[in-house]
Amino acid sequence: MKVAIIGAGFTGLSAALALQKKGHTVTLFEKDPHPGGLAVGYKVKGWDWSLEKHYHHWFTNDSFILDLAKETSYEVIRKRPKTSVYLDGKSYQLDSPYAIMTFPKLALIDKLRMSATLAFLRFNPFWKPLEKFKATSVLPKMMGQKAFSLLWEPQLRNKMGKYTDEISLVWFWTRVYKRTPSLAYPSRGFLDFAQHLTTCIKKQNGVVNFETEITEINDNGKTTISYLKNNEKYTESFDKVIVTLPSFLFLKITPQLPEDYKEKLIKLKGLGATNMVLRLSQQFLSDGTYWLSICEENSPVMVVVEHTNLMDKKNYNNEHLIYVGNYLESDSDEFAMTKEELLERYSPLLEKIHPGFKDTILGYDIFKAPFAQPIVPMNYSKMIPPLKTPLPNVLLANIEQVYPWDRGTNYAVELGHKVSQLIP
Ligand SMILES: Cc1cc2nc3c(=O)[nH]c(=O)nc-3n(C[C@H](O)[C@H](O)[C@H](O)COP(=O)(O)OP(=O)(O)OC[C@H]3O[C@@H](n4cnc5c(N)ncnc54)[C@H](O)[C@@H]3O)c2cc1C
Structure with missing residues (x-):
């Protein structure tokens, strides 16, 4: 069958590989220039490895993604980092x-x-x-x-x-x-791993279209998708379509869905995430902590993650890299703040943790994901949309369906397998 997959995050990539094993022809559509979705990485001049825009690691029991790395001969690094909490002006190891x-x-x-x-x-x-x-x-x-x-x-x-x-x-x-004291990380970063999977898909005659945004899905007897590429609109027909976008984006491209189904999807809530990446000339958490949870009330920061206390700084031109992470509503004033405004907001806390850190800044960026964390209320199992949608040839496989697990690339891979099983 000819299958379209919308989104080249880890759900889309793993669904594509699973469908190819069954002999299907796959075409991936991704609006961004690179694969990886929420786990996508970037590089600055001088770095050998890419870094995720939002902190990422695996637990050593994340078997679906670790198996995928093994199957596709991708190197994985395992480490036991230090995890601490910050309260009353002090860090305490608590792991x-x-x-x-x-x-x-x-x-x-x-x-x-x-x-x-x-x-x-x-x-x-x-x-x-x-x-x-x-x-x-x-x-x-x-x-x-x-x-x-x-x-x-x-x-x-x-x-x-x-x-x-x-x-x-x-x-x-x-x-x-699901937490394990040791963590795993793909050598050269999640972007490189996602690109490696894209290469595997292409080697088996799969097509991967980047900078291609799906604007509409139609399923009136014949299933067609419309997309924008280089400002031109195209329409193509497929036997099946797998959508890996969060539900609110799925609703935007399928206005013809029945009202009662739409109402179910609208009830699913989520938070956005912001991560400031600070590139520093000195180690920030000098006791070697990788993950520092901030346990102070009304803190402007939820977590500080020193990536280079997990992975060697030599891969990043000897820069020390920290994330200052937060979850926010994507329509909040804070979510809209510039990196300069956010640095001002975070600085009093960061100064307390590492006095004089500002003098060590080599550069910094802010990354924002409008839908990053599904809200999981009581009896969430009754709220999750099924993989089959009211449109007969359109399947939905997204971050809101990995319950009881919290979202993660491991479960994205598992979900990719599950949804591919619905296509005979
Ligand atoms: C702050 C943060 C920290 C995290 N930490 C971890 C961690 O430590 N370990 C871990 O394993 N996971 C972590 N995760 C979760 C993990 O990133 C996600 O669960 C996983 O990447 C979801 O994959 P997905 O393919 O389901 O969705 P996504 O990654 O969201 O992929 C969907 C894709 O669809 C594309 N798209 C959207 N609209 C369109 C359109 N109209 N047309 C075409 N393409 C479109 C998007 O660009 C995206 O690439 C974290 C996430 C965040 C935000």
Whole structure:
């Protein structure tokens, strides 16, 4: 069959490879100049490797994407980085039972209760019953108010904003259940890996169109898609179409969908993400921490990630690279701020963490993703749209359907496999 895939993120790339194995002919359409979607990378002069616009790594149990790397002979690097929390003006390593037990800000009884809760979530594979609970209602009762208020509530509120009290316990469970202390990373970056997969697709006679934006899908007996390339409009027909865009973008290109289906998709909410990448001449988190969660209330920053405390700085012209990450509503004033305005906003906190950091800045950029984090409320399993849409030849496979897992490239690959199975 002749299959069109809209979006060359990891869902689209993995669906294309899976369909090619079954003998189908695939054509990918991507509006951006490069593959990788939310995990796309960029390079500045002097860097040998690309860097993701938004921090990315894999857990060592992300088997779908790690298998894909292995199958396509792509090198993966494994490391055990340091993870810490920042509170009351200090960083504390908090990434092992030993680190928890020596953490000075909680009494032993609170630490034991918190550890028991985390252990329960880590080893309990049954997520379905957890759907009925909200994270902010249940966690303080399970781990105790002190540990929750000190460590987890500020992180949740900084990330989820006005949605915090709607978030399901399943969302928190998946973050604990799937976490591994060691991490994996594709050698030369996610962009290089995505380009490698694109090459594999092309070698099997697949077509990959970049800078090609789908504007419309029609499914009246014959399935056609319309797209803009170099400001010219084209229309092409296919036997099947797989859409990997978030639901609100799918709605824009298929206005003919039935109203009741549209209403279901409109109910799915999401947050945007901003990441400032600071290129520094000196290490920022000088204790070697890779991931620093900010546990201060109303912090303008959710996390600081020092990429070069995970991957060697020699790949980036010996620059030290940090992300200053945040999740925001994409129509908020802050989301619209310039990089200069955001640096001013972040600077007081960054100065506290590393006094004098401003003198070490070699350059900086801000990257924004309008749809980056699906909001997962209670009983989300009942809200997820199925892969089959009301349009008989159009399938939807997107970031909002990887539940119970939180979004990630690993689940994008799994989803690509799943959707390809619906095409015989
Ligand atoms: C801040 C942040 C941190 C993250 N951290 C991690 C991490 O550490 N590890 C991890 O594995 N994952 C992480 N993720 C999640 C991961 O990036 C996503 O889950 C994954 O990339 C989703 O892949 P996808 O193919 O489903 O969607 P997308 O990547 O969104 O791909 C959709 C593609 O469709 C294209 N497109 C949109 N509209 C059109 C159109 N009209 N026509 C043609 N093309 C179009 C887009 O340009 C895009 O390339 C993170 C995401 C963010 C935002």
